Amino acid sequence: MTEVDARGLSCPIPVVETKKALKAHPEGVCVLVDAKVCVENVSRFASAMGYNAKATEANGEWKIEISR
Amino acid sequence: MSSIRLTSLVKTSGCAAKLPPSDLHAVIDSLPVLSSPDLVEGFETADDALVWRVGENRVCVQTVDFFPPMVDDPYTFGQIAAANALSDVYAMGGEPSVCLNLMCFPACLTLDVMRRILLGGLDKAKEAGAVIAGGHTISDPTPKYGLCVTSFMNEDEVWSNRTALPGDAVVLTKALGVGIVNTAAKVDEAPEESVRQAQDSMTRLNRKARDIARKYRIHGATDVTGFSLSGHGSEVAAASGLTLKINTADLPVIDGALELARFGFLPEGRYANEEFLRDKVSFAENIKLEMRDLCFDPQTSGGLLLFMSPGDARSYVKEMDMDCCRIIGTTYKQGKYLMEYV
Numbered sequence: 243m244t245e246v247d248a249r250g251l252s253c254p255i256p257v258v259e260t261k262k263a264l265k266a267h268p269e270g271v272c273v274l275v276d277a278k279v280c281v282e283n284v285s286r287f288a289s290a291m292g293y294n295a296k297a298t299e300a301n302g303e304w305k306i307e308i309s310r
Numbered sequence: 311m312s313s314i315r316l317t318s319l320v321k322t323s324g325c326a327a328k329l330p331p332s333d334l335h336a337v338i339d340s341l342p343v344l345s346s347p348d349l350v351e352g353f354e355t356a357d358d359a360l361v362w363r364v365g366e367n368r369v370c371v372q373t374v375d376f377f378p379p380m381v382d383d384p385y386t387f388g389q390i391a392a393a394n395a396l397s398d399v400y401a402m403g404g405e406p407s408v409c410l411n412l413m414c415f416p417a418c419l420t421l422d423v424m425r426r427i428l429l430g431g432l433d434k435a436k437e438a439g440a441v442i443a444g445g446h447t448i449s450d451p452t453p454k455y456g457l458c459v460t461s462f463m464n465e466d467e468v469w470s471n472r473t474a475l476p477g478d479a480v481v482l483t484k485a486l487g488v489g490i491v492n493t494a495a496k497v498d499e500a501p502e503e504s505v506r507q508a509q510d511s512m513t514r515l516n517r518k519a520r521d522i523a524r525k526y527r528i529h530g531a532t533d534v535t536g537f538s539l540s541g542h543g544s545e546v547a548a549a550s551g552l553t554l555k556i557n558t559a560d561l562p563v564i565d566g567a568l569e570l571a572r573f574g575f576l577p578e579g580r581y582a583n584e585e586f587l588r589d590k591v592s593f594a595e596n597i598k599l600e601m602r603d604l605c606f607d608p609q610t611s612g613g614l615l616l617f618m619s620p621g622d623a624r625s626y627v628k629e630m631d632m633d634c635c636r637i638i639g640t641t642y643k644q645g646k647y648l649m650e651y652v
Binding site: 252253254255257258278279282283284285286287290291 | 321493494496497499571572573574575576577578581599
């Protein structure tokens with residue numbers, strides 16, 4: 243799965259990066275973020291676009307798997 | 311004109327840049343409170359401005375507010391920052407008299423940008439009938455602007471956030487959602503019409519809302535800014551011993567804001583506000599998530615939140631004659647929550 247590294251970026255930029263990535267890879271992407279706010283916002287964007295979003299945390303970083 | 315986008319220089323903007331309420335209270339509550347017989351309102355009730363007695367039934371109302379830009383146009387930013395700072399005086403029922411500029415300005419911008427920010431503030435102060443008579447500027451990588459505003463009024467005419475009554479109607483004078491629209495606009499994702507509405511709203515003084523309200527018996531008042539409708543409503547509820555019951559269907563909303571919220575264009579402050587109010591605010595089960603977002607959305611230069619009898623509220627809203635000015639709920643003697651959204 244294509245990975246988007248949005249760590250170190252503050253919202254709303256990770257949402258825009260996710261939008262761009264999903265346009266190029268409509269089958270789904272994996273987004274890395276390091277703020278809880280970004281997990282919420284990226285997940286909200288994914289569900290609004292009709293995707294499922296599953297976030298897992300490790301050491302203050304999150305991996306959000308976005309898939310159909 | 312500078313080609314640098316003002317909003318590209320900031321991480322958080324407008325009233326969304328406020329420190330999270332929980333952090334702020336942790337610090338303020340740990341400090342000693344200085345008191346004086348002449349201090350009528352201070353930190354204790356979290357009112358919009360301090361009130362200091364200067365003579366028999368005469369008080370000075372003072373407030374300060376500044377923040378980083380939420381728009382790219384320097385003149386518009388100056389107008390918004392000034393309207394926002396002046397609003398705290400209107401929320402106390404006063405008229406601003408004299409102001410001081412507060413400016414942080416980066417070396418990477420041309421001086422014309424500073425001039426246009428200050429001109430925006432000056433024009434708003436003029437519109438408010440106030441004078442800007444000084445200020446302070448420091449060099450800072452993140453631009454910030456605002457005003458310290460002073461007003462003089464009769465002590466028995468000051469609107470407090472402690473004196474709203476059970477059975478009052480709750481009136482809001484501007485639409486919600488500017489925090490959400492500003493967040494999306496920062497990355498060019500907000501519809502043009504939403505941006506226009508948000509900027510019109512943010513640059514609009516609360517002067518008319520205050521002037522017309524002076525004709526009615528106002529029981530309590532505040533303005534809605536960074537701590538959101540929920541935060542500022544809760545402050546009045548806590549200080550007055552009330553629960554505010556808000557009808558979400560009646561909330562005025564900037565066009566497109568709910569849709570942008572659904573797509574995750576939410577400022578950090580939205581989450582901090584909810585976190586701080588977790589046990590104090592309740593939502594009916596059928597209320598959609600984007601409506602909750604709106605209720606926690608940090609507003610920049612938001613409207614007045616007024617408490618008055620239902621009859622007065624109906625006449626007031628009619629006289630205001632603006633779609634964004636509405637009766638949004640009612641109050642009752644404090645129950646389990648400070649705010650109840652239905």
